[in-house]
Amino acid sequence: MKRFSIPSPLSVLSAIVIGICVVAILWPSALTSGDPATGVAPEHLLPPDSAHWCGTDQLGRDVLTRIIYGARETLPAAFVATMTGIVLGSVIGGFAALSGPAVDTLLSGVIDVLLAIPELLLALTVVILTGFGPVHAALAVGISQTAGFARIVRNLVRTLRSQTYVEAARLSGTGFWGIVGWHILPNTFRPLLGMGILRYATAILSLATLGFLGYSAPPPTPEWGLMISEGRDYLATAWWMTTFPGLALLTVALAANRLSQAMTNAGEERP
């Protein structure tokens, strides 16, 4: 019998935030009637009021509408980036942990080198190779996350390999692939999922950073990082242009962190 505990209010709230994001990605017009690309010129740089909850920008575009459409720019790309990291990292880390000491030492060395390079710099190295654009940015963030996942998967698999129940399975006649399939993979799934969600939050922030630096989608894309970057020119007069996209990033990242924590806690409940 699997036990399910009642989720905390914060976890429920986080799930709602992620739900809203999914709606914003799939049907942004359900949340706003505005147009993210074209503005009403006379209504430029309006502070937040009942008509424009988050104010308008220098071209008279509604900031809230742009934030809603911006979900589509960042969130799926961050998902692709994290999946790239998980898949590449699991392959490298799993291979290292299940191979002999020579291959393990070599791969661990490569992982250590990749980890030594700060993630942003690694992403920039990929960007300089592949060029700018949202797809390239996602790839860059994914590759910069690979080493972290590889390290985690390697250590996890090695820990699992030395568990008593794995030895017990070996002694009851289970072969190498049986042990991997029956005892190791199922036990890596949940920690990897928790880690994946946590790194998804990081990927969102990293992608927005690349957007902020101008290496992702070009203007007038309503990308959150880019919006903050554009708003910098109106820092003294229009605080809402930078504040609200940042709040959107913060909220989504917090929600993902919270869900990851809930996932990890649920996994730890079994003694």
Added chain:
Amino acid sequence: MTSPAPVLDVNDLAIFYGDRIAVNGISFTALPGKTTALIGESGSGKSTIAKAVIRLLPPSARIDRGSITLNGQSLLAASSRTLNTIRGRQIGFIPQDPGSSLDPCIPIGRQVGEILRLHTSEGRQERRDHALTLLEKVGLPDPGRCFSQFPHELSGGMKQRVLIAIAVALAPGLIIADEPTSALDVTVQRQILDLLDRLREENGCSVLMITHDLAIARDRAHDVVVMQHGVVAERGLSDSLFSAPHSPYTRRLLRDSPAFHPRIPPARKVAPAQVPALEVSNLTITHRTHGGRTSPTVRNVSFTVQRGTTHGIIGESGSGKTTILRCLMGLIAPISGSVRIHGADAFGGRPGDRGPFRSMQLVYQNPWSSLDPRLTVRRIIEEPLRNHFDENRSWRLQRIHTLLERVHLKPDILERYPSDISGGQCQRVALARALAAEPDILVLDEFVSALDVTVQARILELLTELQNDLGLTFVFVSHDLAVVRQISDTLSIIRHGQQEEYGRAESIFSHPASDYTRTLLQAIPGKSASDCL
């Protein structure tokens, strides 16, 4: 006869964890100069009482009613500031696990000094001298050296001596000892209990001893409180309680306690086969430690186990008994010597060949860690069936039910996970998994050590039953002489990787040949009890 005023008076105490009652209306007293033992199995509430007396229950616990009075002062009414002056000064506490009860970052001397700093006005030099005196008083061989050492440089027994030194530093009227020796080897256990007795007599203090071991209570306590599920099952003077127990629970505990019931193994009807099940000769194993250096841990061990009998391997921690066991299972290869299973040389083939070991199965010590937490009981038992038998699913399911019956488990356990079942049930599942491969020889590593005494007794009965029904051969590895004595036909006693003694169990127990065996036998608690039976 006027009895002196009690040091500690616990009256009608009730403690809840959430809405679960852990202690329900407990009353007892602890008299000066006497040892009062609180005994019970896990979950009986005995440790909760110890923590309640020192007023350090976890936040989730709530004292519902009752009173705790120390020398006439109510502990439940005391403020936290007052409690800090009572703890250490009026109550000394000896914790359960000496290994982790000292701060690893602080030298021993300063940790002894801490209690003096907290409760006395002694200066630095005075504290140092005082601490050295205390270390000497508890019988540490070189107090000056010990003073500047860190906890990890001391053995478990030495650490427990340091903790006792701290507990008695200010000569408190009450000393609470929470399972003070359960983490220690039996020979060390005896020395520590002797020390505690000596200090109690010198200081005239009262000792409240929390223990699961009836034999220790019988040997050391004057008053005994037997607890079950948070209530007192029986209370009385040690002598009368152990000789004429009133409550059925105490009687059951005494009956199940191996120390009180040395079984004389029944005469075996099995005709000695031509070929013994297991023949180990001159086994020498160097066990690889980390860092690439090797150190010899086992030298020249030989024994023979006839089919259908049980061979016990006894050793204290670090003796090398686990190394022998892992070699028997083919997990480590020996340097020299041989292991013959049913006459065939197990290490004769190519390295890593598991073929010769197929008729042997290992069952582990820890009930939970040897079962994959993500698999149901059904899938756990099914695994060896898939590996060894090329049969269909319905055959396997039928076989699983047969195996469950063998280990006396009900089929409703099949879809449950290891974390949902008790330790005793886990060990039965582990047995069923081992039996699924249809072995002739079972190797049992500290198989019942983690279990309560009543559960332990049922599992030992099950082992005997399996042996009689299936003609199994057992190799039983343990540190617990009382348990080994109950089921072994032959014995090896291992110390520092050497075989100290080998022979028939009853002759070793009645006429030990080596000094070490004698020390070991004398250290078994409850010896006086078993002698009079």
Added chain:
Amino acid sequence: MNVSHFPERRGFAGHFLVQVGRALLILWGAFTLTFILLQMMPGDAVMIRFMDPELGLSPEQIETMRVLYSGSSNPVFQYFHTLWQVLHGNFGYSVQLGVPVGKLLSTALPVTLRLAGVGFLLSLVWTLAIAVGASLLPLRALRQAVHALPGLWSAIPLYWSGILIIQVLSFRLHLLPVVGVGAWEGVLLPGLAVSLPVAAPQAKLLLQQIEETERLPFVMASRTRGASRVSVFFRHILPNSVIPSLTMAGLSLGELIAGAIVTETVFGLNGLGQMTRDAVSGQDVAVLQAVVLIGAAGFVGANLAVDLLIPLIDPTLRMSHRIGGGKSGS
């Protein structure tokens, strides 16, 4: 006790050599990796050297060289040549600006180091403050609020917190000017911005360690002797929790340099960050390689320092070298 107390002591000298060797290997790996990646660029490392203005080659001549060398030049030779140059502190030439990368670094690096230093110190202050606050503040709600801070901080986009700080502290409160100030005052606000996300993982780890240490029996044992909660926290819990957390402080130093890149953009500082942005925009490979190597060196150096420091302050490692997990071969 027959188990030896001092198995396989490598001694501090041995530990030192192993750690330094490891650090050098990782740096060499980082160089090799960046070299391989950047060799795939159209304007490769060799060509950049011909663009040295001191050679006085015209664009036409450079183009000829490119055609000449791109096919025939031996990559193995290039690799060792570049490695040799880097070992001598020569990172090549910036394609865009036509000056040696070393010259660019000499003006940019001090700015970034100042920023990273201020950020690092502030992050340590935050970390300790959060650890103490989350453990000892009077109300449970207050402790929980402090406990939640690291999670919040780790979700803050770096540039955004910088912008908020400028808005609130400079524009609204007029507390600190952003422009036209001295070298150290200038990095105070950006340092504050960097310190929050850097403190977040450190504080998270320290809180986690404190929670684990609190559960250890020696903490309870100290309480049974009459020590108060505050005394136990400072004498036993904190010292035992700080040692494992030091590793994270080492890890974050590399992240600081990356964080500085973004923060400098926000605050308009002319440090490594500005240099990196220009390099990426202009595909200035040599400059980026230098920055990546500096980032890796910061990370490796900080970790080396922590690895060398820990055996000196952790008695269980100082006396004997890593006794394997307590129970050995019973």
